[in-house]
Amino acid sequence: MPKTVAARQKGTKEMTKITDLSISRRALLAAGATGAAVLAMPNVLRAQDRSLKVGAYGGYFKDSFDKNVFPEFTTATGIAVESVAEPTGEAWLVQLQQAANAGQAPADVSMISQTSMLKGQATELWAPLDAAKIKNLDALIPAFVNKYPDGRIAGIGAVAWYVTLVSNTDVYKEAPTSWAYLWDASNADKLGLMALVSNSFLLEVTAKTFFGGTNALDTEEGILKAFVKLAELKGNVRLWYRDEAQFEQALKSGEIPMGQYYHDVTGLAIADGFPVRSTFPKEGGILDSGCWALSKASKKVEEAHLFIDFMSQPSIQALVTRKVGTAPTVKRSLTDLTDAEFAAASSEIDPIIPRYDMQVEKADWLNEKWTELIVG
């Protein structure tokens, strides 16, 4: 996903542009309202009035959705979508929270990461969604329906993406088959891995690869065991990256020939002819996802339900998979995706699902242990 510094900067720039745009749009609507009042055509006005502000990760995601997906929604419902480029990480959560405290919603519906979903739940930031108004609820894979502890629906899966084991085909003639290969002594100083415990999900990978599953992380002893195993990996890592572009470039050139990276972006690099491959190891790829969630400060509850329901249709999920390259959040059997189209974005191998509960509850402790592990 485009979470690079560049993308973020681009996002901010776009946000300014959009703010400008929305002001002029409001002015335009006001002018239109005056005109309409004179002409007494309230029906036309009401149709134009329906709009929804939707937050999507700035850069590649927002651009793809703007181009391929949002117009479909406007055509089907007559509701205009004003997309807002949201920064990744937790900055957007903090902004939404502060705005909601003041009764404002910078976006009605936003694409929200799983950890941010849980943190927002703690402060009841997400308006509960009405299951009766989301006809496609049953089509969704249950893991992609985000619920409050008491069962109310907090968010609905928007997109899912895989982080897989990637390698340079010039350097590695054979595709690796297991995450365990990262630990192989022959890979000394060759790997590029993500620098944060909260986005690399390497604890989960270690648990599933060596300790039978992510349940091994239920206790602190289990987590510490995973840390010890991860420490063995340190000598193989050349780059702990925060900036995707840095690793992607090194992977393409073979400078850093193996590591973990986004399956979809690697697919784009392959399509551009670079000697790289993305492998779903036998333990599964890391499946991360984002939800559509409605800010409690939003007054567009009706439109938001229509939007979320529309996005959860199998046909629209298939469209997103084809155009954006992410994995569908609805059951595959309901979509008309071909094997090749599905494989380009996903895999039937049981994925590694990050322990978001652990990541949120033990955030500070994990971060401290992690930093000491890789820096120390």
Add this chain to the structure above:
Amino acid sequence: MRREPARGLVQHLPVIFPGLMLTVFFIVPFGTMVAVSFFRRQQGGFYVPDFVLANYARFLTPFFGNVLVFSLYLAIAVAVVSLIIAVPFTYLIARSRRVTQVIWLVALLSILSLSEVIIGFAWSTLLSRTAGITNLLVRVGLMDAPKALVPGFGAVLTGMVYQAMPYAVLVLYPSMVRLDPTLTEAARTLGASPLKAFFTVVLPALRTTLIATLIMAFIFALGSYLLPQILGRPSHWTLSVLITDQALYQSNMPFAAAMAVFLVLVSLALVSLTMFASKKLEA
């Protein structure tokens, strides 16, 4: 000429504006940071006003101590290396023809227009195995096989010195140009070699400027957080990198603020120490 102290509102007017700017853009943000450093962190990205010392307590561990020591060491190394390169370089520019001076200064200033990201990526490519300068050395037969020079301490130091150099030259240049040439001439007439004249006459005459340059390069390097990430290994990450991590990725503003306040205090202490020592030396 003796200056009369300013009296009345009208005479003080010229300083009110900068004073106001300083308050709004420096004292208020800094005060906010100090205040936040005592706030209570709530897991989940938010914080509430409070007065707790936990943020500072968490920082006082051998781990963060080591990171702090490394950050100071790196900043000092960058400052010293920049000075060692910038002094003879500026000296030579200052004594060359006007046109040459302008060309060099414009070239140096243009470095300032590059963003840190571009500098980082450029050096990581220049020092890489697949496309880096070692390939040239192999071509001319000085090396057997291309080698990666990045990530590493040398790469971090190179990138940061590259970035700090223009500033060092810009601080040194005015003093070097204004330096009375008769000083060196006198030294030469009295039998000193050019090198000896440089070390015994030019450098001591510029002592204050040299110390100012050193301090500026040091402070500048201390705040760098992008280059250590792009060009270094985790063991070369500075305290500024960890502050960024806490502020941007962990949303732990109180802890980030506490670390930042600590960094400011330590650097202030070091700068005062340097200035005090140089005053002593002069006396």
